[in-house]
Amino acid sequence: MIASTKPSALEMEAIAARHAHLVQSSSKEGLKPMLICIGLVLYLAFSWWFFSIGHVLANANWGIAGTYLADWVSYEVRPEIEINPDGTMAVSYGRHSPLGKDPNPEWVMLDKEEVTRAIEAPAAATQARSKASSSFNFMAPDAALGAASAADQQTAVASRTEEVVTRAVVTYDRATRIEVSDKLVAATHAGETVTIMVDGSDRVTAQGDLPPWATQKRRGAKITLSFGLTGWAEIEGNEVSIRNRFFGWANFLFDTNSPFFGKSYGEVARLILSGDRIDPARSNLSLAWDNILYNAEWQHLDVWTKLLQTVVMAFVGTVFASLIAFPLCFLAARNITPSRVTNQLVKRFFDFLRSVDMFIWALFFTRAFGPGPLAGISAIFFTDTGTLGKLYSEALENIDDKQREGxxxxxxxxxxxxRFGVLPQVLPVFASQALYFWESNTRSATIIGAVGAGGIGLKLWEAMRTNSDWENVAYMVLLILMVVFVFDSISNACRSRLMGRSGH
Structure with a gap:
């Protein structure tokens, strides 16, 4: 047994004197980290200046961004208060109100009166003209024309009684409310009240200074009231537009045309399990499921179909790309195919396919084949053939030649x-990479769908273009995330099994 001895201080000094470059760090080596840090700081400063990041952040409208995010998890009820020149009002909720037909929310209080209005009846003059015309004869034309002229000057006055709104109070929450009465709009928010006078036509006049949550671009123009997450309102000369925000997704299961609309979950369950048939031709369960699938506001069946279309696009495109890249990669690998010309031709072919982004291929094939899944499948197929071919050929060039020689x-x-010397080494790698691209293409298929390649991407883009259906956008984004999570887990489990590891 040999005992190790620690060198003495004198021996260490002697070694350091003979090999100074081994024990003493160079001054240049010490400067490298400092130079790298200085270069990184200079690069970040240049990027800050070149892209005007400070100016962009200072002028960004963060309020709009917050409103968009709030729209993802909420919905708006939008009563419109129309103001007549005589000060009376009419309230409407629009054709597609989430409250359904004949809405009467408790947060809108209306004072109504019956008003009798005088209306001119031109029919009397028309009737007199008709009689005068019938009495016209060739013997006395002047007399007939005179009678018709006298009848035109006579007008009958009819009266009509109708119900009108004389006062409207909209309560957003405890701190926010709007009252409209006698051509005056009183808005209260955050302890401040502003009174605005309207003329029933096109002019708006604020009495006093406007608070920070009220804006008016020019005198007499409309005034916008911003109440944060609670909602907002617009005041014009003849109309007050209310936007009251509520948390949640309105009518997610049943739209306003469904017989189950407005019923609680307990009432719906009782109708499905033991209630009388609403539609004699089908059970209540079948009717409820049909109403969910064909919900006009959420379009569940169409969204799910487009999502499945996206998954199929990613799967088919990846499978075809793997099948084509597999034989071509053997031609591109230098240690498998000794011909340099063949290697270069195949590799340049791979470079051509993958140098054009999948998004550009999707635009090209959308013009060639028209909108639809075929364009998306082709875009994925072309891009992944080049990428997988390159990865496969590199994996072949890095194999252990001992097995092949054996x-x-x-x-x-x-x-x-x-078959026996090469494939056992690379096949798990090939399958792992194909599985990863399949999972990745599920996300990519959503993006290329937005340019017309089909799938849920196109549906998502259509919802975003309306700039009002952000809750539908959130719904589709959540579905995409769920699908990506599921396929990511499946892909990881398959890759772990192929590579001989237990999945976690």
Whole structure:
């Protein structure tokens, strides 16, 4: 047994004197980290100046961004208060109100009166003209024309009684409310009240200074009231537009045309399990499921179909790309195919396919084939053929030649050499990479769908273009996330099994 001895201080000094470059760090080596940090700081400063990041952040409208995010998890009820020149009002909720037909929310209080209005009846003059015309004869034309002229000057006055709104009070929450009465709009928010006078036509006049939550671009123009997450309102000369925000997704299961609309979950369950048939031709369960699938506001069936279309696009495009890249990668690998010309031609072909982004291929194939899944499948197929071909050929060039030489030594034919000497080494890698691209293409198929390649991406883009259906956008984004999570877990489990590891 040999005992190790620690060098003495004198021996260490002697070693340092003979090999100073080994024990003393160079001054240049010490400067490298400092120079890297200085270069990084200069690069960030240049980027800050070149892209005007400070100016962009200072002028960004963060309020709009917050409103968009709030729209993802909420919905608005939008009563419109129309103001007549005589000060009376009419309230409407629009054709597609989430409250359904004949809405009467408790947060809108209306004072109504019956008003009798005088209306001119031109029918009397028309009737007199008709009689005068019938009495017209060739013997006395002047007399007939005179009678018709006298009848035109006579007008009958009819009266009509109708119900009108004389006062409207909209309560957003405890701190926010709007009262409209006698051509005056009183808005209260955050302890401040502003009174605004309207003329029933096109002019708006604020009495006093406007608070910070009220804006008016020019005198007499409309005034916008911003109440944060609670909602907002617009005041014009003849109309007050209310936007009251509520948390949640309105009518997610049943739209306003469904017989189950407005019923609680308990009432719906009782109708499905033991209630009388609403539609004699089908059970209540079948009717409820049909109403959910064909919900006009959320379009569940169409969204789910487009999502499945996206998954199929990613799967088919990846499978075809793997099948084409698999034989071509053997031609691109230098250690498998000795011909340099063949190697270069195949590799340049791979470079051409993958140098054009999938998004650009999607635009090209959308013009060639028209909108639809075929354009998306083709875009994924072209891009992934080039990328997988390159990855596969590099994996082949890095194999251990000992296994291949061992199979050759027993006199195996070339195909058997590849089958038993090469494939066992690279096949798990090939399958792992194909599975990863399949999972990645599920996300990519959503993006290329937005340019017309089909799938849920196109549906998502249509919802975003309306600038009002952000809750539908949130719904589709959540569905995409769920699908990506599921396929990511499946892909990871398959790759772990192929690579001989237990999945976690």
């Amino acid at each position: 199979v050759k030594s027993v006199g195996a034919p070339p195909i058997a050499v590849q």
